[in-house]
Amino acid sequence: MSENLVELDDVMVSFRNKEVLKGISFAIRKGEILGLAGESGSGKSTIARTILGLLSPKAGTVTKHTAEPQMIFQDPYGSLNPAYSISWIMQEPLRLHTKLGAEERQKKVLEMLAEVGLPENVAGHKPAELSGGQRQRVCIGTALMRSPELLIADEPVSALDVTVAAQVLALLKRLHDEKGLSMLFISHDLRTMYHFCDRILILKDGKIIEEGVPAELYREPKEEYTKLLLQSAGIRKEQE
Ligand SMILES: Nc1ncnc2c1ncn2[C@@H]1O[C@H](COP(=O)(O)OP(=O)(O)O)[C@@H](O)[C@H]1O
Ligand SMILES: [Mg+2]
Numbered sequence: 448m449s450e451n452l453v454e455l456d457d458v459m460v461s462f463r464n465k466e467v468l469k470g471i472s473f474a475i476r477k478g479e480i481l482g483l484a485g486e487s488g489s490g491k492s493t494i495a496r497t498i499l500g501l502l503s504p505k506a507g508t509v510t511k512h513t514a515e516p517q518m519i520f521q522d523p524y525g526s527l528n529p530a531y532s533i534s535w536i537m538q539e540p541l542r543l544h545t546k547l548g549a550e551e552r553q554k555k556v557l558e559m560l561a562e563v564g565l566p567e568n569v570a571g572h573k574p575a576e577l578s579g580g581q582r583q584r585v586c587i588g589t590a591l592m593r594s595p596e597l598l599i600a601d602e603p604v605s606a607l608d609v610t611v612a613a614q615v616l617a618l619l620k621r622l623h624d625e626k627g628l629s630m631l632f633i634s635h636d637l638r639t640m641y642h643f644c645d646r647i648l649i650l651k652d653g654k655i656i657e658e659g660v661p662a663e664l665y666r667e668p669k670e671e672y673t674k675l676l677l678q679s680a681g682i683r684k685e686q687e
Contacts, residue, residue, distance in 0.1 A: 450477050451512060452597050452629055453498055453598055453679065458507035460493055465494050469653040473519075475597065480630045482640040482661075484676065485650030489635045494650070495599050497623065498631070513597055517590035523582035527574040533560075533585055534570035540592040563588040564618060580611035587618065590599035591628075598622075601633045616643060637680040641665060649673050 451474040460468040467490050475481050481640055496502045498509055499518060520526050527620050529537055537559060538552040547555070557567055563584040574582055583603060590598060600619065604612035620643065622628045634640055641661045649657040649670065657670045665682060668674050677683035 450511070451461065451475065452477050453513065453516070453631075454508075454510040455494075455498070456508045456510070457495075458497060458504045458509060460490075460497055461505050466600070467653050468497065468504070468526075471653070471655060473648055473655060473658070475629060475631055477596070477627055478627055479645045480632055480643060482644030482647035483631060483633045483650060484577070484637055484640060484647055486635060486676075489650045490653040491635075491650060492601055493653075494603050495631070495633060498599060507605060514593075514595060515593040516597035516599050517593070518599045518601065519586045519590050519603050521605045523579065523586045523606075524574060526586055529574050531573070532570065533572050533577070534608065536574070537570075537585065537589045537592060539680055540589065544593055556588075559588040559592060562591070562622075564614075579607050579613060583607065583615050584618065587615075587622075591622070595628075597629045597631070599631045599633070602633075602635070604639070605634070605636070608648075612639075635678055637682060639664075641682075 453475040455471050455473055458471040459466065471494060483491055483494065493502065495518060497504060498516060534553060534556050537556045541552045541555060545648055556570055560567060560569055565581060565584050569577065569581065577585065577682060604615050607615060616639065619630065623630060632640065632644055643675050644661060646660055647658065647664055648655050651672050657668065657673050665677060674683060
């Protein structure tokens with residue numbers, strides 16, 4: 448039995464002639480929150496889409512020792528169909544993948560709304576009637592409807608105000624602590640990641656250049672690029 452949920456081995460992905468992932472190898476361990484940090488354009492979302500099987504690597508392998516991971520995105524509005532109610536949206540994974548009847552599906556939606564900290568009456572609302580934080584909670588709830596072991600969160604709080612972002616992070620942390628939900632947490636914000644992640648990978652131009660537990664990585668980064676990222680996040684002073 449593997450303790451890894453997902454393993455990437457020398458994964459290469461190109462768009463037309465442009466190499467975007469240049470030999471990515473890492474594993475997501477069962478029970479961990481693994482951070483993936485890097486600047487915009489470094490290939491973070493490409494890694495997420497490759498793990499989900501939405502992109503095929505040109506070379507290398509992705510091995511999943513878990514049922515299909517689920518994903519949440521930076522823009523919760525874009526991933527919620529504006530024409531439908533929250534109940535309809537959250538039932539969709541159950542309609543597609545289970546034989547549960549309408550009544551059971553509705554019951555599960557109400558349970559999940561409570562789980563993600565939303566009142567029951569949200570079920571009858573359309574996405575446009577909710578705040579950004581509420582919409583991200585709906586996306587998290589929808590992603591969890593089939594009880595995945597692994598959640599891939601691609602910049603899940605980058606579009607939210609600071610206080611709302613902190614609340615959504617607290618929700619994700621609670622789901623991790625209480626349900627053992629493993630996570631790949633993608634972000635460009637090393638400040639947020641310090642307290643949130645068990646381990647962090649630093650991605651630069653399609654390559655993982657450094658990894659470590661936050662306390663060590665932030666105190667003694669080996670790579671110049673990691674130092675720069677920490678400086679620009681205001682965590683590390685230049686003379687250090
Ligand atoms: N569908 C695509 N077609 C062509 N280029 C793409 C596509 N998706 C991403 N890219 C390019 O791949 C690189 C990495 O993108 P992405 O994985 O989205 O980075 P990140 O999530 O770290 O900001 C960027 O240069 C981007 O322009
Ligand atoms: Mg991205």
